[in-house]
Amino acid sequence: MNLTGKQIIGNDFAGGGANSFQAINPKSGEELATAFFEATATDVEHAAGKAEHAFQIYRGKSSEERAVFLEAIAAEIEHLGNDLIVRCVSETGLPVGRIEGERGRTTGQLLLFAQFLREGSWVQATIDTALPDRKPLPKPDIRSMQKAVGPVLVFGASNFPLAFSVAGGDTVSALAAGCPVIVKAHPAHPGTCELIATAIINAAKRTNMPDGVFSMLHGGIEIGTSLVMRPEIKAIGFTGSNKGGKAIFDAAASRPEPILVYAEMGSVNPVFVLPGGIKKTADSIAQGFSNSVNLGVGQFCTNPGMLLLQRSAESNSFLNQVAIEFAASAGGTMLTPGIQSAYTNSTMNTKLLTGVSLLAEGRSSEDFTGVTPALFYTNAENLHKYESLSEENFGPSSVVVQAEEKKDLLNIASKLSGHLTATVFGTPEDLEEYKELLYILEQKAGRLIINAFPTGVEVTHAMVHGGPFPATTNAASTSVGTNAIYRFTRPVAYQGFSEALLPAELKDSNPLNITRKINGKYLCNTSV
Numbered sequence: 267m268n269l270t271g272k273q274i275i276g277n278d279f280a281g282g283g284a285n286s287f288q289a290i291n292p293k294s295g296e297e298l299a300t301a302f303f304e305a306t307a308t309d310v311e312h313a314a315g316k317a318e319h320a321f322q323i324y325r326g327k328s329s330e331e332r333a334v335f336l337e338a339i340a341a342e343i344e345h346l347g348n349d350l351i352v353r354c355v356s357e358t359g360l361p362v363g364r365i366e367g368e369r370g371r372t373t374g375q376l377l378l379f380a381q382f383l384r385e386g387s388w389v390q391a392t393i394d395t396a397l398p399d400r401k402p403l404p405k406p407d408i409r410s411m412q413k414a415v416g417p418v419l420v421f422g423a424s425n426f427p428l429a430f431s432v433a434g435g436d437t438v439s440a441l442a443a444g445c446p447v448i449v450k451a452h453p454a455h456p457g458t459c460e461l462i463a464t465a466i467i468n469a470a471k472r473t474n475m476p477d478g479v480f481s482m483l484h485g486g487i488e489i490g491t492s493l494v495m496r497p498e499i500k501a502i503g504f505t506g507s508n509k510g511g512k513a514i515f516d517a518a519a520s521r522p523e524p525i526l527v528y529a530e531m532g533s534v535n536p537v538f539v540l541p542g543g544i545k546k547t548a549d550s551i552a553q554g555f556s557n558s559v560n561l562g563v564g565q566f567c568t569n570p571g572m573l574l575l576q577r578s579a580e581s582n583s584f585l586n587q588v589a590i591e592f593a594a595s596a597g598g599t600m601l602t603p604g605i606q607s608a609y610t611n612s613t614m615n616t617k618l619l620t621g622v623s624l625l626a627e628g629r630s631s632e633d634f635t636g637v638t639p640a641l642f643y644t645n646a647e648n649l650h651k652y653e654s655l656s657e658e659n660f661g662p663s664s665v666v667v668q669a670e671e672k673k674d675l676l677n678i679a680s681k682l683s684g685h686l687t688a689t690v691f692g693t694p695e696d697l698e699e700y701k702e703l704l705y706i707l708e709q710k711a712g713r714l715i716i717n718a719f720p721t722g723v724e725v726t727h728a729m730v731h732g733g734p735f736p737a738t739t740n741a742a743s744t745s746v747g748t749n750a751i752y753r754f755t756r757p758v759a760y761q762g763f764s765e766a767l768l769p770a771e772l773k774d775s776n777p778l779n780i781t782r783k784i785n786g787k788y789l790c791n792t793s794v
Contacts, residue, residue, distance in 0.1 A: 269353075271302040271456075273309050274463045276316040276478040277471065280309050287484075289456055292359035292599050292606075295634035302456040305483040307492065314498040316478025317417035317446040323476040325414050325444045328770075329389075329778075332442060333380035335473045339433060340373040340380075342465035342472075350461050357455035358427050359599035359635065364562065368428040375435060375725045379442040382727075382748045386780030388412070390757070391771045393784045393794060406762055409772040412755040414444030416500030419493050421514070422452035422459060423505035424601050425565045430745075431455070432462040432482060435725075436503030436528070439750035441479075448499070449482040450490050454602045459484075494518055501754050504529040505567070505745065508658075508736050515739045528753045529739040530732070532658035533686040534571035535720050538675065538707075540692030540700055541578045543717075548584045551691055555664075556591035558719035560628065560639055563598035564662035565605070568687050568720040571658055574678060576669045585643070585666065589626040592641045597631035600661060606635040609661035612654070613640045616665075621648040622655070625666055637661055646674050656683065672700070679706045684734025684741065687713045687720035710734065712744065 273280040282303025289298045305313075327335075343350070354365045382388055389411040397405035418440040423430035430436070432449050440447050451459035463482040470479050483489060494502065494517045502518060504511050504527065511529030518527045539551055558570050573588070575581055600606040616622060621644055628639030639662035642655075646669045649655050655665050669675045682688075688711035690703065697704070697716065707714055712733035723731050729747035732738045738745075743753050760768060770777050774794040781790045 269300040269457050269460050271300050271460075273303070273305050273313070273484060274460070274467060274482045275309060275313045276320070276481055277467060280312070282306060282309060282484065287453060287456075289357045289454065290603070291356050292601060292603070292635040293633045298356055298457065300457060302484050304485040305489050309483055310489065310492050310496065313448050313481040313483060314417070314493070314496040316481060317448055318498040320446045320476040320478030321414070321416055324446055324479050327444065327475070329383040329386060331473070332444065333383040335469060335475055336376045336380040336383075336438065336442065338469035338473050339466050340376040342469045343369065343373055343433060343462065346461055346465060350458065353461060354427055354455065354458045357458055358601055359633065360427075360562070365428070368426060371725060372428045372433055375429070375438055376433070378725060379438050379748060379751070382751070383442055386771070386778050387782075388748070388751060389771045389780070391780060391782040393772060393782060395785060395794060408759055408761045409763070409768065410757050410759040411769060411771050412752065413758045415754055415756050416445060417498050418445045418447050418754055419499045419502045420447055420449045421490065421502070421504040421506065422449055424452050424454050424605065425562075425567065426505070427452070427455045427458050428462070430505045432459045433466060435745055435750055436505070440501075440503065440754045443751045443754040445501070445754045446479045447481075448493060449480075450493055451482050451484050453484070453486065456484055490514070491517055495521060497521075497523060500525055502527045502529075503745065503753070506531065508532045511739060526753070527739050528743055528745060530567065530686070530745050531736055531738060532660070533567060533733065533737040534656060534658050535568050535685050535687045535689070536572045536574055536682060537570045537689040537719070538679070538691065538703065539573065539575045539584075540690065540696035541576065541580070542693035542696040543691035544575065544578065544580045544584045546693055547691070548580065548587055552584065552587040552591045554719050555588060556595055558721045559592070559641070559664045560595045560662045561721045563600055563637065564639070565601060565660065566721050568723060570689065570720060571664050572656075573664060573666045574669065574675060575666075576672060576675050581668065585625070585668075588666065589641065592626035592628060592639065595628035595639045595662070597628055597636055597638045597662065599631060599633040600635040600637055603635055605660060606637055609637055609659060609663070612659040613661075613663055615654065616640075616642055616659070619648070619652050619655075621645070622652070628662065639663065641666065643668070646670070646678055649678065650681070676703060676706065679703055679710070682710045684737040685711045686731060686733045686737045687711055687715060689715040689718070689720055691717050712737065712741070
């Protein structure tokens with residue numbers, strides 16, 4: 267495994283500037299081999315220029331050609347073999363099984379988007395035929411479809427070094443849409459980033475994609491900001507903190523040409539346990555909750571950071587069981603010293619809040635970035651009093667909030683901000699009685715879940731991984747699943763075009779045999 271530590275600008279490797287850094291093993295604290303050089307202003311300009319030039323070629327590639335490109339990326343990632351696993355484990359502290367599973371998810375979403383492109387209806391081809399005899403004015407022939415917006419900037423995530431990073435969902439959906447991609451590599455796992463970026467470039471060369479269809483730069487906030495401000499960039503994908511996402515959003519909005527930022531940020535992902543659910547399945551809910559909070563040392567964006575219930579005859583025994591399960595949990599290694607420090611500080615500050623008690627604490631970890639799981643308890647009044655309790659504490663921590671009555675539970679729900687997920691546990695009778703709760707949560711989250719925990723996000727056509735602010739900066743989109751492609755497309759209408767001038771997707775003969783909307787009706791494999 268030979269790493270260069272350089273920038274990857276299209277098909278070229280660039281040296282970067284004088285500033286360098288090394289990845290740190292979060293378990294031991296040791297610096298890993300290979301120094302990585304931060305990009306220069308010239309590197310940023312070069313990558314952006316290449317992406318703009320590549321767009322004029324890549325946007326003309328057919329869905330089939332882009333599908334072959336995505337499949338080639340998946341094959342190149344698999345070809346990296348154990349070198350990728352070893353480097354990723356050493357840079358993240360995540361276990362081998364987790365990284366192997368994430369590699370499968372990464373290649374799986376590449377193959378899913380390839381299938382999606384081949385099916386073809388993703389372009390939303392819409393045809394309204396002319397009515398030349400219409401009075402008082404004739405109706406023209408108008409046709410529309412989705413087209414790529416232009417070069418896309420993607421910020422790699424810390425918590426998913428493969429599935430939400432260099433070849434993650436943002437990159438895959440942008441490439442599928444026909445957009446070149448520039449990735450700002452995450453500094454916590456630069457070696458992993460280089461390996462994946464090299465696989466993408468190898469795939470691009472194999473499939474005759476234009477030089478500049480993909481680039482990757484190393485660097486910190488300054489490099490990220492300069493990329494955001496480049497006029498060639500037309501959209502941005504980001505997964506990370508509220509502070510980072512909001513800063514990128516504000517910078518993009520301040521450009522002479524403002525652009526859309528699809529930032530997935532913090533989310534508490536509330537879990538409501540209704541009285542019947544406690545009575546029927548208290549033990550399994552308690553165990554499942556503890557497992558979900560501590561999965562991956564709490565470093566999942568869907569980690570349940572709040573458990574809500576109302577007082578009942580069974581609620582005290584349920585809380586005792588939750589505490590027992592949580593106390594049996596073990597701490598682990600966090601991804602970076604910065605993430606560890608933020609988690610520790612937030613946990614310590616919560617312990618100091620009046621009216622908030624420590625319900626249970628797990629076993630501590632002695633690793634370099636090791637932490638201790640913490641579960642807190644409070645009531646509805648204190649939840650409203652302390653804003654920090656409703657904010658994400660990224661790590662194995664959660665807050666149990668006990669309301670007195672149903673109306674109090676509904677009031678809490680109505681005051682929630684935006685979240686990625688909202689979960690409700692209950693019997694069929696509960697769910698019927700608490701329909702109002704579901705109606706409220708529908709306005710608060712991108713994904714509603716009944717009788718299951720939110721950790722684990724399936725990559726499917728129907729998945730929505732998004733939600734109202736502050737979970738994301740664009741509640742109309744998803745960062746997981748094939749609908750993510752529409753973050754990086756825009757509709758274009760063609761009026762009065764001849765058959766020869768029309769894109770293949772809109773021709774009368776329907777040469778691609780795709781489903782289209784013709785005069786208001788969806789028709790499969792039909793010509794006009």
